[in-house]
Amino acid sequence: MVTGWRWVTVLLGRLPLGNHLQGLYEAVSAGRRGWPILLASVALTVILQAGAMASFSVAAVALGLQPAWQQYFVCLPVALVIAAIPIVPMGAGTLEAAMIFLLAEHVGSVSQVVGLAFAMRIIGLVWALPGGVVPLLRPSTAARSERTEDASLSGTSNEQ
Numbered sequence: 001m002v003t004g005w006r007w008v009t010v011l012l013g014r015l016p017l018g019n020h021l022q023g024l025y026e027a028v029s030a031g032r033r034g035w036p037i038l039l040a041s042v043a044l045t046v047i048l049q050a051g052a053m054a055s056f057s058v059a060a061v062a063l064g065l066q067p068a069w070q071q072y073f074v075c076l077p078v079a080l081v082i083a084a085i086p087i088v089p090m091g092a093g094t095l096e097a098a099m100i101f102l103l104a105e106h107v108g109s110v111s112q113v114v115g116l117a118f119a120m121r122i123i124g125l126v127w128a129l130p131g132g133v134v135p136l137l138r139p140s141t142a143a144r145s146e147r148t149e150d151a152s153l154s155g156t157s158n159e160q
Contacts, residue, residue, distance in 0.1 A: 065108040
């Protein structure tokens with residue numbers, strides 16, 4: 001008989017794509033054991049999201065929208081969640097429509113709100129650009145695997 005939480009690993013081993021679910025379960029289990037790291041990551045996420053909402057709010061004021069800070073901190077995350085629903089690729093149009101619905105009546109014109117939506121996309125792109133430097137600074141996985149294969153082939157040919 002399986003005791004404790006081990007029944008979860010047994011169940012996941014029987015499911016289709018269970019190896020992927022098993023990896024997810026192990027990651028969650030590691031987070032459960034390391035409360036300080038988990039709490040620190042949640043705190044950093046909250047700080048990052050608050051910074052993003054603050055930058056979006058500053059962009060809104062720069063575009064001439066009313067400085068309704070509380071409304072931006074509530075409506076912009078809701079609009080981003082709506083845009084994340086996979087209706088169309090990259091949420092094209094859903095972010096703009098959600099922002100028009102949530103903000104246009106209260107803080108400015110429709111064109112200003114659509115401009116803010118485009119500014120939000122550009123700000124997100126600029127924030128993500130430094131992540132593109134990481135693969136350039138370290139060798140690619142394909143190059144490392146080729147070197148490993150070459151080393152293993154040369155090692156086997158020397159033994160013969």
